[in-house]
Amino acid sequence: MQLKNFLFALGRPFSPFYSSLMAIRALLYKQGILKSQKLVVPVISIGNLTMGGTGKTPMVVYISKLVHAMGLKPLVVSRGYGGLASDLVNIVSDGVKIRLSASQAGDEPRLLAESLPGVPVLTGKQRAVVGQYAVTHFKPEVIILDDGFQHLALQRDIDLVLMRADSPFGNGHVFPGGDLREPMSALSRAHAFIVTGNEEKLDVPPELDEKTRNRRLPARPVFRTSYRIVEIVDSKGNQPVLLEAVLKMPLYGFCGIANPQSFWISLQNEGFQIVGFKAFMDHHSYRLEDFKQLAAQAMKNQAKALITTEKDLVKLRGMSVDFPVLVLRVELTLDHTFQSFLKDKLQPLICADNSVFVTKK
Numbered sequence: 001m002q003l004k005n006f007l008f009a010l011g012r013p014f015s016p017f018y019s020s021l022m023a024i025r026a027l028l029y030k031q032g033i034l035k036s037q038k039l040v041v042p043v044i045s046i047g048n049l050t051m052g053g054t055g056k057t058p059m060v061v062y063i064s065k066l067v068h069a070m071g072l073k074p075l076v077v078s079r080g081y082g083g084l085a086s087d088l089v090n091i092v093s094d095g096v097k098i099r100l101s102a103s104q105a106g107d108e109p110r111l112l113a114e115s116l117p118g119v120p121v122l123t124g125k126q127r128a129v130v131g132q133y134a135v136t137h138f139k140p141e142v143i144i145l146d147d148g149f150q151h152l153a154l155q156r157d158i159d160l161v162l163m164r165a166d167s168p169f170g171n172g173h174v175f176p177g178g179d180l181r182e183p184m185s186a187l188s189r190a191h192a193f194i195v196t197g198n199e200e201k202l203d204v205p206p207e208l209d210e211k212t213r214n215r216r217l218p219a220r221p222v223f224r225t226s227y228r229i230v231e232i233v234d235s236k237g238n239q240p241v242l243l244e245a246v247l248k249m250p251l252y253g254f255c256g257i258a259n260p261q262s263f264w265i266s267l268q269n270e271g272f273q274i275v276g277f278k279a280f281m282d283h284h285s286y287r288l289e290d291f292k293q294l295a296a297q298a299m300k301n302q303a304k305a306l307i308t309t310e311k312d313l314v315k316l317r318g319m320s321v322d323f324p325v326l327v328l329r330v331e332l333t334l335d336h337t338f339q340s341f342l343k344d345k346l347q348p349l350i351c352a353d354n355s356v357f358v359t360k361k
Contacts, residue, residue: 011176019174022182026189029152037128038155039135042142042349044342045156047149049186050170051179053258053282054162055196055225057108057311058332060146061115063160063342067142068119070343072350075140076116077130079147080106080123082283089133092121102314107283110314112146128154141350149189150181158345161190164259165197165224192221192341194334197262223338227330229270232307235316235325246272246326251307252298253277256284256315263309266330275301286315295323 028034044063048054060076067074080090083106092098092105093113102110105123113121120138124130131143131154145154149161163169170179187193231240250273255263260279267274276297280290298306305324308316313327 005171008171008173008176008178012173013177015174015177018176019180019183022174023185026152026182026186034152036153036155037132039131039143041135041140042158042346043131043145043148043154043156044142044158044160045145045148045151046160046162047145047147047151048162049149049180049182049184050164050167051175051181052164053262054164055262055332056147056162057111058227058330059160059162059194059196059225060112060144062332062334063144064112064116064119066339066342067144067346070346072141072346073139074119074142074144075134075138076109076112076119076121076144076146077127077134077148078106078109078112078121078123079125079127079151080109081147082106083109083123085123088124088126089130090123092123093119095120095138102317103285107311107314108146111311114314115310126153127151142346149186157349158192158342159190160192160194161187162194162196164262165195168195187220188218190218190220191345192223192338193217194338195222195224196332197225197259221341223334223341225332225334227266227332230329230331233327233329235308235313235321235327241326246305246307249273249304250275250302251305251326252294252301252303253307254280254294255309255312256280256282256286257309257311258282263328267307267328272307274307275303284315286312286319288319288321291319291321291323291325295321298323 029036046056046059046063064074064076083104085100085104092100092109095118098113109121109123122130122134134140134143145156148156149159172178174180174183232243232246233240253264253267253274257263264277278294294306305326307326307328310327310329
C-alpha cells in the first residue's frame with residue numbers, strides 16, 4: 001500500500017492531463033465522432049470508476065440469475081483479462097459445455113461459466129464485435145457486459161457502477177495520480193450506484209450519506225449489497241464441508257484478487273479462526289511451489305487447512321496438493337427495491353407492447 005501511494009504521488013502532476021483525455025474521449029463518443037455500436041438486444045453494463053476489485057464478478061452472476069428469473073435469456077460478455085485465448089471472439093461457455101480453461105479464458109470468465117450453467121460466456125478485447133457475434137449466433141435476450149463502464153464502443157441501456165463501501169471514490173485523483181479510471185464527471189453516465197463490501201456495517205457508508213451524494217454524485221438510485229455464505233467445499237473433491245466444523249479449526253487464508261483485504265475481513269467477520277494470511281497479486285497464476293510455501297507457512301502457524309476464494313479455485317484444478325485446501329463460496333444479493341428497479345428499466349426494452357413479462361417461480 002505504501003508503494004502504491006508513493007507511485008500515485010509521483011504520478012499526481014500528470015493526473016489532470018489523463019483526466020482531460022478521458023473526458024474528451026467520452027465527449028467524442030457522446031457526440032458520435034467516435035463510433036459506438038448499438039445492439040438489437042438490451043445491454044446491461046456492470047463496471048466501476050475506481051481501479052481494483054469492487055465485486056463485479058459476483059454482481060454479474062447475480063444479475064444474470066435475476067434476468068433469467070424474469071423469464072429472459074442472458075449472455076455474458078467479458079474482456080477475458082489474463083486469458084491466453086486471443087481470437088476476436090472466444091467462447092468460454094456455449095451454455096451447455098465449458099470450452100476453455102481458466103488459463104485460456106481468464107480466471108473471472110471461467111468462474112462466471114462455472115457459476116452460470118446454461119448461460120453462454122464470451123470474451124474478446126473488442127466487445128462490440130463480441131456482442132454482435134453473440135446476437136447472431138446465440139440469440140440472447142439480454143447481454144450483460146462485465147467491467148464495461150469505460151468500454152464506450154458498445155452502447156449500453158443500463159449502466160450500473162459499483163463502489164466499495166470503504167473507499168467509494170478511491171483517493172479522489174485520476175490515474176496516474178490515483179485509482180480513478182476517469183474523472184468524477186463520468187458518473188453522469190450511470191443509471192444507478194451499487195455499494196459493495198462488508199467492511200462497513202452501516203446501512204449507508206459515511207462516504208455515501210445523503211449530503212455527500214448530493215455533492216459528489218448525480219441524482220441516481222444507490223443500492224447496497226449483502227453477502228452470505230453458500231457453502232464451504234474441499235478443493236480436491238469439490239465436496240461440501242460442514243461450516244460448524246470449519247469454524248472450530250485454525251485456518252491459513254490466501255487469495256489472488258484485486259482487493260485481498262475484503263476476503264480477509266469477510267473471514268474475520270464470519271468468525272473463522274485465521275492464524276495467517278497471504279495475499280498474491282490479482283490474477284496470480286498458481287504454481288506447485290506456491291502451495292508448498294503456503295502449506296509450510298500454514299503448518300508453522302498450526303493451521304489445519306488453507307482457505308481461499310472461488311476465483312482462486314478455478315486456477316487450482318489439476319494441482320496435486322497434500323495439504324487440505326478449503327474454498328469459501330459466497331453469494332451476493334440485493335433487496336427487492338433493486339429487483340424492481342432493474343425490472344422497470346428492462347421492461348420497455350424487452351416488450352414492445354409494454355406488457356409485463358412474467359417472473360419465473
